[in-house]
Amino acid sequence: MTYIKPLFRHPKLPKNKIGYTLKEYEGALSTLCAGCGHDSISAAIVQACYDLSIEPHRVAKISGIGCSSKTPAYFLGNSHGFNSVHGRMPSVATGANLANKELVYFGVSGDGDTASIGMGQFVHAIRRNLNMVYLVMNNGCYGLTKGQDSATADKGSKSKAGSVNPFLPVDLASMAVELGATFVAQSFSGDKGQLVPLIKAAIHHQGFAFINVISPCVTFNNNLGSTKSYDFVRGHLGVTSQLDLVMEKEAISVDYEKGSVVRVALHDGTELELSKLANEWDPKNRISAINAIENARENEQVLTGLLYLNTDYGDLHEILDTTDTPLNQLDEASLCPGTVTLEEINRGLQ
Amino acid sequence: MIQKMPKKNSTSGVNDFIVRFANVNGTGSASANFLFAKSIFRMGIPVTPKNIFPSNIQGLPTWYEVRVSEKGYLGRREGIDLMVAVNAQSLAQDIQNVKPGGYLIYDSTKRLPGELVRPDIHYMGIPMMELCNEHFTNPRQRQLFKNIIYVGALAVFLRIEFEVLVQLLNEQFAGKEKLVPPNIQALKLGMDYVKEHFEYPLPFHLERRDLIGDKIMVDGNSACALGAIYGGATVVAWYPITPSTSVAEAFEKFAEKYRVDKATGKKNYAIVQAEDELAAIGMVIGANWNGARSFTATSGPGVSLMNEFMGLAYFAEVPAVLIDVQRAGPSTGMPTRTQQSDLLLAAYASHGDTKHILLFPSTPKECFELSAQSFDLAEELQTLVVLMTDLDLGMNDHVSDPFVWQKDRKYRRGKVLSADELDGLGRYGRYLDTDGDGIPYRTIAGTHPTKGAFTTRGTSRDEYAVYTEDNKAYQRNMERLVKKWETAKSLVPAPKEYQEGKSSEFGMLFFGTSIFSAEEAKDILTGKGISLDALRIKAFPFHEKVRSFVEDHQVLFVIEQNRDGQMRTLLINELEVAPSKLIPVLNFDGMPITADTIAKAIADYLYQENHLHHDLYQTLV
Numbered sequence: 017m018t019y020i021k022p023l024f025r026h027p028k029l030p031k032n033k034i035g036y037t038l039k040e041y042e043g044a045l046s047t048l049c050a051g052c053g054h055d056s057i058s059a060a061i062v063q064a065c066y067d068l069s070i071e072p073h074r075v076a077k078i079s080g081i082g083c084s085s086k087t088p089a090y091f092l093g094n095s096h097g098f099n100s101v102h103g104r105m106p107s108v109a110t111g112a113n114l115a116n117k118e119l120v121y122f123g124v125s126g127d128g129d130t131a132s133i134g135m136g137q138f139v140h141a142i143r144r145n146l147n148m149v150y151l152v153m154n155n156g157c158y159g160l161t162k163g164q165d166s167a168t169a170d171k172g173s174k175s176k177a178g179s180v181n182p183f184l185p186v187d188l189a190s191m192a193v194e195l196g197a198t199f200v201a202q203s204f205s206g207d208k209g210q211l212v213p214l215i216k217a218a219i220h221h222q223g224f225a226f227i228n229v230i231s232p233c234v235t236f237n238n239n240l241g242s243t244k245s246y247d248f249v250r251g252h253l254g255v256t257s258q259l260d261l262v263m264e265k266e267a268i269s270v271d272y273e274k275g276s277v278v279r280v281a282l283h284d285g286t287e288l289e290l291s292k293l294a295n296e297w298d299p300k301n302r303i304s305a306i307n308a309i310e311n312a313r314e315n316e317q318v319l320t321g322l323l324y325l326n327t328d329y330g331d332l333h334e335i336l337d338t339t340d341t342p343l344n345q346l347d348e349a350s351l352c353p354g355t356v357t358l359e360e361i362n363r364g365l366q
Numbered sequence: 367m368i369q370k371m372p373k374k375n376s377t378s379g380v381n382d383f384i385v386r387f388a389n390v391n392g393t394g395s396a397s398a399n400f401l402f403a404k405s406i407f408r409m410g411i412p413v414t415p416k417n418i419f420p421s422n423i424q425g426l427p428t429w430y431e432v433r434v435s436e437k438g439y440l441g442r443r444e445g446i447d448l449m450v451a452v453n454a455q456s457l458a459q460d461i462q463n464v465k466p467g468g469y470l471i472y473d474s475t476k477r478l479p480g481e482l483v484r485p486d487i488h489y490m491g492i493p494m495m496e497l498c499n500e501h502f503t504n505p506r507q508r509q510l511f512k513n514i515i516y517v518g519a520l521a522v523f524l525r526i527e528f529e530v531l532v533q534l535l536n537e538q539f540a541g542k543e544k545l546v547p548p549n550i551q552a553l554k555l556g557m558d559y560v561k562e563h564f565e566y567p568l569p570f571h572l573e574r575r576d577l578i579g580d581k582i583m584v585d586g587n588s589a590c591a592l593g594a595i596y597g598g599a600t601v602v603a604w605y606p607i608t609p610s611t612s613v614a615e616a617f618e619k620f621a622e623k624y625r626v627d628k629a630t631g632k633k634n635y636a637i638v639q640a641e642d643e644l645a646a647i648g649m650v651i652g653a654n655w656n657g658a659r660s661f662t663a664t665s666g667p668g669v670s671l672m673n674e675f676m677g678l679a680y681f682a683e684v685p686a687v688l689i690d691v692q693r694a695g696p697s698t699g700m701p702t703r704t705q706q707s708d709l710l711l712a713a714y715a716s717h718g719d720t721k722h723i724l725l726f727p728s729t730p731k732e733c734f735e736l737s738a739q740s741f742d743l744a745e746e747l748q749t750l751v752v753l754m755t756d757l758d759l760g761m762n763d764h765v766s767d768p769f770v771w772q773k774d775r776k777y778r779r780g781k782v783l784s785a786d787e788l789d790g791l792g793r794y795g796r797y798l799d800t801d802g803d804g805i806p807y808r809t810i811a812g813t814h815p816t817k818g819a820f821t822t823r824g825t826s827r828d829e830y831a832v833y834t835e836d837n838k839a840y841q842r843n844m845e846r847l848v849k850k851w852e853t854a855k856s857l858v859p860a861p862k863e864y865q866e867g868k869s870s871e872f873g874m875l876f877f878g879t880s881i882f883s884a885e886e887a888k889d890i891l892t893g894k895g896i897s898l899d900a901l902r903i904k905a906f907p908f909h910e911k912v913r914s915f916v917e918d919h920q921v922l923f924v925i926e927q928n929r930d931g932q933m934r935t936l937l938i939n940e941l942e943v944a945p946s947k948l949i950p951v952l953n954f955d956g957m958p959i960t961a962d963t964i965a966k967a968i969a970d971y972l973y974q975e976n977h978l979h980h981d982l983y984q985t986l987v
Binding site: 095106343357366 | 645651767832
């Protein structure tokens with residue numbers, strides 16, 4: 017099944033700061049099922065990159081295997097993409113990032129790709145505070161192999177065929193907080209208003225930014241009794257705060273009650289403005305984040321929004337103290353020690 | 367009292383003998399044994415040390431075998447002329463392993479049990495522990511200097527020049543000069559004891575020569591690491607595994623010295639110890655995909671784990687370099703013993719139709735060269751290159767020709783399009799065979815705002831990198847990959863030919879560390895009037911010269927260090943040669959192959975097939 021997108025562009029389409037229209041951030045036509053949550057997430061990525069005026073070719077999209085991992089073909093068509101092997105996106109992203117620290121890295125994965133086969137690499141990418149946006153399109157099932165339960169399916173959740181999942185779920189968001197991920201958020205594919213600013217904030221975060229997006233599978237896991245269906249998720253959403261990315265320092269708007277707005281500075285000078293904060297939740301405190309997630313769970317809610325943020329740690333390049341020039345741009349002059357040095361080395365071995 | 371030596375049929379002569387040290391792992395014997403080997407090297411005499419060590423950090427028996435060869439034979443040889451036995455655990459076995467007429471040095475602090483006394487060897491007891499306890503107080507020193515005492519004893523028995531030993535100790539302890547005098551004291555304790563109690567030198571001993579020239583002594587893993595530094599590798603991802611660990615460690619050591627930006631103090635490299643081998647090769651593929659030269663080093667078990675990614679690199683056409691320091695398999699096998707048994711695994715690694723470029727270095731110099739060259743080949747061919755070394759080459763010190771680097775050598779980065787080149791193109795097709803050599807043009811992320819972007823994937827795609835399940839497009843792509851494989855044959859290193867034209871119907875084929883023993887075996891056979899042609903394979907796919915050598919000879923002895931004749935299988939498979947023509951000559955006990963094993967196997971065949979007279983055969987068995 018091949019679709020050709022129309023090349024026609026309306027001359028009056030609005031342009032962003034660098035002169036690109038939204039169309040120039042789109043990708044090929046999606047081959048996912050009509051109504052798939054993943055397509056909404058792709059659209060949110062397109063919107064976030066357009067809003068931030070990111071040059072599309074300065075983005076690299078890397079994924080594993082599964083429905084979610086197909087999506088990099090469906091957004092940012094002017095960016096390089098790498099649809100790699102199952103569960104190993106984090107290692108490919110690590111290598112790519114080490115080669116060129118100047119690009120924006122989107123890692124796109126699913127619940128099978130991250131919570132099962134790729135659990136090890138997910139954990140270790142967090143440990144290294146790799147500077148990337150790690151986005152999980154989480155639908156609680158294996159869509160591309162026709163609907164088997166995944167490790168994030170809730171205990172008791174009912175499949176389309178009527179079987180009930182007997183196993184405890186892996187909660188990726190609380191795991192990420194526990195492991196020390198420096199940016200952890202959760203969202204819902206049906207809430208573009210929340211997802212777009214979260215993606216923007218994640219891009220600006222210097223380090224590992226994890227967004228777990230509940231993204232219902234319309235074909236295999238949208239039935240009554242499933243805890244990952246559109247209806248169920250919509251009815252059980254909790255929100256930590258409303259969030260906005262503030263590009264330049266501005267005065268805090270006065271609409272909110274005093275004390276209900278928090279500004280958090282990111283490494284690159286931008287700020288996150290969080291408003292309408294949930295009770296007793298401090299975005300920079302891990303215990304508070306874990307408590308908020310657990311409390312929501314007790315109330316049968318999926319907590320969404322920014323969950324945790326830490327701007328104190330340097331990313332992998334800072335840890336390794338790599339040079340400012342991207343490693344893939346160094347040439348013989350800085351890489352090869354030369355013949356005179358080699359003669360010295362030879363003498364030392366005689 | 368001077369102990370009289372009974373005369374027996376022992377080895378005699380100059381610069382041609384084997385010493386084996388039997389030690390306890392973790393007692394500091396390695397540096398003393400290296401001091402012994404290096405002093406012989408410094409006296410201008412060819413020498414080959416080999417570690418025979420357990421998979422253990424402390425406590426188990428470990429051996430160090432040193433062959434001295436005036437003729438420059440650097441392979442292993444059977445027969446121990448002199449055993450330095452300082453490990454009580456293995457003493458009985460060590461004594462049994464001495465050649466009749468050979469010599470044994472042991473610690474005579476305690477009397478040797480009667481059942482360990484053989485009538486046919488010479489016993490030279492030195493009270494090493496007693497001497498240490500008398501002269502040193504620190505318990506660690508008492509243990510360490512026992513080793514230096516036997517080096518002192520050997521210096522007198524074998525005529526090692528004292529000044530050479532002193533010089534080496536000074537070099538070893540540069541910056542820690544306080545340690546030199548007690549080491550020299552220990553050396554002298556051993557020397558004086560021998561002078562007082564024994565006849566010396568032994569019938570076989572050393573004499574200074576000028577046979578080393580500008581050669582160097584270094585292990586293959588360090589050489590591979592240095593090759594990667596020179597070859598421009600910037601991203602290293604690895605997971606610890608014997609015997610490859612020291613490749614990454616040596617890279618880091620060299621990089622700290624040669625790759626730190628002088629102005630900023632920042633690093634022109636990144637090393638990541640990955641969570642496993644899968645992640646290591648994943649990072650390498652990610653980095654290469656994004657335009658940095660990157661490699662990993664592992665051994666057989668790691669290559670098994672990397673299979674899926676190796677297939678991705680092949681099919682998605684991403685350059686990558688993998689250094690496989692082979693050890694004895696299968697499974698965990700013998701982690702600290704050598705073998706050449708990953709050939710089939712590496713050559714066709716991963717599911718589907720895959721083939722990978724393999725390079726076979728034989729010496730540290732070639733480790734350096736082929737390691738550097740593997741980055742050129744990987745980028746020129748946009749595929750995985752596996753550098754196949756082994757534990758023997760990787761972890762043992764070898765006498766080698768010095769490293770050479772051509773001044774102003776440029777990296778060959780292959781077909782990578784710049785922004786300007788993209789501007790000059792019509793529609794860019796990642797997998798278009800524009801030049802007819804099967805190698806398409808790559809682009810790197812971030813090059814051009816609107817041209818050249820594509821999605822790399824392991825699933826089928828058309829020439830423009832657009833996902834497709836069209837059967838014809840898939841087949842075209844697979845056929846182009848075969849064309850690229852054909853192109854590779856002219857880019858990989860040619861084999862080493864040992865003769866011009868053809869001088870015999872019989873040929874020897876070998877590769878990697880079999881070089882030393884194969885060359886010696888060739889000389890042994892030539893000495894008996896049996897002439898053979900020889901060819902050393904340096905790469906897979908096979909160069910055209912390998913094909914013609916195989917076609918030109920009636921019988922070929924394929925020498926390798928594995929059970930199943932894996933190189934032979936590759937030759938049969940790739941060159942469609944009749945299997946009966948290829949005679950396997952194998953060694954797979956985990957020890958490096960010896961010249962005698964090779965010469966005997968060839969002689970056996972020639973005798974059975976009526977090519978060798980009975981009397982002559984008798985002299986070879």
